[in-house]
Amino acid sequence: MNFFKDINSFQPIEFTSQWKAPSNIAFVKYWGKLENQIPANPSLSMTLRECHTITKTNFSPSDRLNVELFLDGKENKSFSRKVLTYLEILIPILPFLSKLNLKIETQNTFPHGTGIASSASGMAALALTLTDYLYHLASVSRSEQFFKDASYLARLGSGSACRSIYGGFATWGGHISNEYASPLAVHDNFLSLHDSILVINSEEKKVSSRSGHGLMKEHFFAEHRYAQANYNFDKCCVELKGDRFEEIGHILEAEALALHAMMMTSPSPYMLFHPNTIKAIQVIWQFRQDTQIPVFFTLDAGPNLHLIYPDSHKKNVMTFINSELTHLSEMVIFDRVGDGPSLC
């Protein structure tokens, strides 16, 4: 990637940028990658509204690259090291980074210890502040290209973060690019979808997503999984233009179960389900069968269930969650489709 022709001559100057970026929930899952965070299959996600990260980055000239990161006002050395490693990878494309001190102050709006991954919103917010700095050095104003560049930089930090750069729905891979995400226009009905997150277990997961992606390299079913993801991706893109939510709902559940099946059948098998994950799935299926109310679940790489449903069924689904699912979870976060990141 060559962001600006004269980038080698950019001299570090003092600048501060603050962005708020949301998390996202994948409808079609990215699981497995090639070199350089290139996904092995296309993915598609809905951007959330309530779960987001706010990051303020102060860039100042220094004799070397240095990072000080504060999470909720407290210095966090482990995150500082992770961000330093990420920025070191970027030096060949953003050479000015080698002479900068970054003071990063970050906070998540979703409650601590929910087991909800903050890497998508966190990397998206950081990449947006970095892109802001890049455009400031280049004296170029923000445009469509700004968000592509931010998505590209976010991807190099955490794959799924590249989709958090856009509000509504976003795709990554497939017809457009493997290097950055793109916004996906959908039927108006889907712009009011809800995502109620059942936090079933908030403990840190035993196997990281990074290891899970790695296990796909030797996975006996990898090629079939990629074929399934491609099929679901194409179908989901088509269905999101129409208004048949149930078609999408079935893709959501197939994708969630396929993701976890990959973990359970990998060369070093593991399981991220909690017993209550399975109980809750059974309760959801029974409720759907009894009431014909279209509420479907999906899962990230963890035990927590995301219940996706149309706004027209909000009242009934909320009553259902409160009466039949809260005792299976530590807490419920009521989220819905969001508008994407903002400068703040």
Ligand code: PMV
């Ligand atoms: O972005 P990563 O490396 O944390 O991987 C995310 C993988 C899933 O959340 C399970 C699926 C996805 O597409 O978001």
